[in-house]
Amino acid sequence: AQSVTQPDIHITVSEGASLELRCNYSYGATPYLFWYVQSPGQGLQLLLKYFSGDTLVQGIKGFEAEFKRSQSSFNLRKPSVHWSDAAEYFCAVGVTGGFKTIFGAGTRLFVKA
Amino acid sequence: DTEVTQTPKHLVMGMTNKKSLKCEQHMGHRAMYWYKQKAKKPPELMFVYSYEKLSINESVPSRFSPECPNSSLLNLHLHALQPEDSALYLCASSQGPSPSETQYFGPGTRLLVL
Numbered sequence: 001a002q003s004v005t006q007p008d009i010h011i012t013v014s015e016g017a018s019l020e021l022r023c024n025y026s027y028g029a030t031p032y033l034f035w036y037v038q039s040p041g042q043g044l045q046l047l048l049k050y051f052s053g054d055t056l057v058q059g060i061k062g063f064e065a066e067f068k069r070s071q072s073s074f075n076l077r078k079p080s081v082h083w084s085d086a087a088e089y090f091c092a093v094g095v096t097g098g099f100k101t102i103f104g105a106g107t108r109l110f111v112k113a
Numbered sequence: 114d115t116e117v118t119q120t121p122k123h124l125v126m127g128m129t130n131k132k133s134l135k136c137e138q139h140m141g142h143r144a145m146y147w148y149k150q151k152a153k154k155p156p157e158l159m160f161v162y163s164y165e166k167l168s169i170n171e172s173v174p175s176r177f178s179p180e181c182p183n184s185s186l187l188n189l190h191l192h193a194l195q196p197e198d199s200a201l202y203l204c205a206s207s208q209g210p211s212p213s214e215t216q217y218f219g220p221g222t223r224l225l226v227l
Contacts, residue, residue, distance in 0.1 A: 032213045043117070043203055043218035044156070051213055090155055094212025099144065099169050101216060103155035 002027045004093050004104035012110040013081050021076040021107050023091030032094030033074045034101070035065055039087045047089075050074065061085070086111045117219035119204050125225045128194060134222045136187040136204030142217070144210040145187040147179060148203040150221070156203055162187060163210040194226045 003026045013019050025031055032051050036044040048059025055067040065076045074091060091104040117138045126132050136145065144163050148156035161169035162181040170179075176198075178190040187204055201221045207214035 034215070036218075041201075041221075041223070043205075043220045044216075045218070046215050049215060094214075096212055099146075099161040099163065099210045099212070100158055101212065106153075106155050108153075 002031075002093055002095050002102055004091050004102055006089075006091055006104035006107050008107045009105070010108040010110060012112060014112050015083050016080050019076075019078045019081045019085070019109070021089050021091075021109070023074045023076065023104060024072050025074065025091075025093050026072065027093055027095075029096060030069075032096070033065075033067065034092040034094065035059065035063070035074075035076050036090045036092060036103075037061075037087050038090065038106075044090065047076070081109075081111055083111045083113065085109060117204055117206055117217050119202075119219035119222050121222060122220070123223045123225075125227065126191065126194065127227055128196075130194075131190070131192045133191065134189040134202055134204075134224075136189075136206075136219055137185055138206040138217070139185055140206065140208075140217065141184075142206035142208055143184060144207045144214070145181065146205040146207075146216065147187070147189055148205065150201040150203055152200075160189075161210065168210060191224075194224075196226050199224055199226045 005024045034049045035047040038044045050057045088106045120135045147159040150156045159173045160179045165181045180188040203221045204219045205216040207216045
């Protein structure tokens with residue numbers, strides 16, 4: 001069965017430091033992969049997505065993610081974190097043959113001054 | 114316009130009340146979704162409408178009743194809810210029902226059932 005694992009429930013990073021959020025998926029074929037961000041009390045916003053082609057994907061707000069098939073991973077990175085990046089981050093996989101998107105449990109990012 | 118709007122923003126209702134949540138998009142999207150999100154949890158899919166027809170019902174209790182009157186509008190009718198139904202209800206839409214499509218989310222309706 002398809003699944004998405006985000007191993008870190010929360011991460012604290014100093015402002016200006018680099019960030020990497022981990023995501024592992026379980027899926028039989030090449031997956032459709034997404035990273036969404038959710039600020040408190042808000043809806044989700046797409047940061048970036050991967051379907052095929054270049055395994056390094058650029059997104060909005062300076063985020064990027066790298067698809068590694070051998071590791072079944074799709075980790076999100078940012079070279080320099082801003083205080084406004086504090087939010088919940090969800091990795092998700094789109095399930096072929098259905099209408100479903102499966103979300104990971106989320107990683108809460110805290111940014112300290 | 115890449116916005117999905119939801120009304121109301123907040124809703125408090127008793128267990129005997131009937132209320133409705135509304136979702137609207139004007140992006141020409143043909144797939145619309147209802148999700149339920151409890152605190153500190155990921156969104157859980159409830160319903161999917163594809164071209165105004167109900168495509169997925171994730172075994173949601175009948176006290177939740179979705180409706181898609183037209184391609185821009187999605188409603189969720191609530192009746193005889195339980196306190197455990199208190200959550201953030203998110204609406205989303207996408208160009209089509211393909212899993213490769215980006216879903217655009219509304220800000221949600223925060224529901225409290227007393």
